[in-house]
Every structure is written in structure tokens, then in C-alpha cells.
Amino acid sequence: MPARRNAALPRHRGWPIALAGAAAIATLLTLSACAARPPAGVEPVGSFDVERYAGHWVELARIDHRFERGLIQTRAEYRRNADGTIKVINRGYDPKKKEWRESVGKARFVGEPTRAALKVSFFGPFWGGYNVVALDPNYQWAMVVGSDLDYFWILSRTPSLPPGVRNRLLAKARAMGVDVDKVLWVDQGKDGS
Structure with a gap:
């Protein structure tokens, strides 16, 4: 009888590893979903x-991160699928x-599509926040923050903003808590085009 118990033991040794792996994946997916929410105190448009x-x-401007570090003439395009x-x-x-870099991803709304709170993914099941927090009534410029205030962009339909908009x-x-000293104004020159 003891020999049978020992023979069955190796079959079940993988269970703890499988359960730990499943728990790790579930945790990552949960954290990814939570990461897509707007930061506390930030209200999307x-x-x-x-x-x-x-x-x-x-x-026009961003807080620099490794996926954009050193890039100039940065652009974004959004298309409805x-x-x-x-x-x-x-x-x-x-x-x-001396080359162009491009990343393609997808975004979806977090809640109602009339509220500018989205989540975006460039890497499989991992999502980050994309929250439009200021928007020109004519959709000519926008300010966006991510899942936290270290992800920040100012976008425009043209390479410059109307007078006074940058300061506003x-x-x-700054009032939302963004460290504006970290904001980099992107070179929109024609080098490399």
C-alpha cells in the first residue's frame, strides 16, 4: 500500500506550481485592469x-518614458474599429x-463612451489608462493623463497651440498634481522626414 501512495505522488507535484502560475496570471490581469482607471482626483472629459x-x-509635450525616450516628431492616430x-x-x-519607430495598439472605453476614460494596450493583455482631461471644444487640442500622473501628454492637430493655451x-x-517640471516639449522639426 505505501508503494502505491508514493507512485501517485509525482502526478500531483505539479499542482502547486500550476496553481501558483494561475494565481500570478490572475494577479497580473487584475492589476492591469486596475491600472486603466483614472488617477484619484482626475476627472476625464x-x-x-x-x-x-x-x-x-x-x-507637443509629454513626460518622457522609455517607450518614447529620445523620439521627436511624435504623432498619434486614432481610428474607430x-x-x-x-x-x-x-x-x-x-x-x-535615423529611423522611424511605430507602435500599434488598441483602446476601449472604461465605462460609457461619452466619458473620455479609456484603456489602451500595446502588449497583449496589459492595459494602461488613457484619460482625456482637457479638450478644445472644436477638438483641436487635448491634454491626456495615464493611469497615474507620470503619464502625461499634450496633443494638437497642428504643431503649435493657440496663444495662452499652453499656460492654461x-x-x-499642476492643479491635478502633475509635476510640470518633468514635461518635455517635443521637437517637431523636420529632421529625418
Whole structure:
């Protein structure tokens, strides 16, 4: 009888590893879903029209992160997909490597599509927040924060903002808790185009 118990033991040794792996994946997916929420105290724009927001945008300013570090002439394009998601195409020029870099992802709304709170993914099941927190009534410029205030962008349909808008957006960002000293104004020159 003891021999049978020992023979069955190796079959069940993998269970703890499998359960730990499943728990780790569940935790990552849960954290990814939580990461898509707006930061505390940040309210995304209401009465949002994704059709008007779609199209080409110039990234005028950002808080730099490894996925964009060193890029100039950065742009974003948003297109509505048939399934209700939004195709996201980010593109920028790397002057050191003398090449264009592009990332393609998708976004979906977190809640109602009339509230500019979205989550975006470029890497499989992992999502980050994309919250439009200021928007021109004519959809000519926008300010966006991610899942936390270290992810920050100012976008425009053109390579410059109307007079006074830059200072108003920075004041709003500062009031939300964004460290505006970290904001990088992106070179929109023609190098490499």
C-alpha cells in the first residue's frame, strides 16, 4: 500500500506550481485592469465624441518614458474599429538611429463612451489608462493623463497651440498634481522626414 501512495505522488507535484502560475496570471490581469482607471482626483472629459477625436494628432509635450525616450516628431492616430475598439498608432522619429519607430495598439472605453476614460494596450493583455482631461471644444487640442500622473501628454492637430493655451493647460496639470517640471516639449522639426 505505501508503494502505491508514493507512485501517485509525482502526478500531483505539479499542482502547486500550476496553481501558483494561475494565481500570478490572475494577479497580473487584475492589476492591469486596475491600472486603466483614472488617477484619484482626475476627472476625464464628459460629452466626449470619439468620432470627432479620431484622426491625426501631433504630440507637443509629454513626460518622457522609455517607450518614447529620445523620439521627436511624435504623432498619434486614432481610428474607430468595427468592433467598437479604437486602433491606436503612435509614431516618432529616432534621430540617433535615423529611423522611424511605430507602435500599434488598441483602446476601449472604461465605462460609457461619452466619458473620455479609456484603456489602451500595446502588449497583449496589459492595459494602461488613457484619460482625456482637457479638450478644445472644436477638438483641436487635448491634454491626456495615464493611469497615474507620470503619464502625461499634450496633443494638437497642428504643431503649435493657440496663444495662452499652453499656460492654461500647464496650470490645470499642476492643479491635478502633475509635476510640470518633468514635461518635455517635443521637437517637431523636420529632421529625418
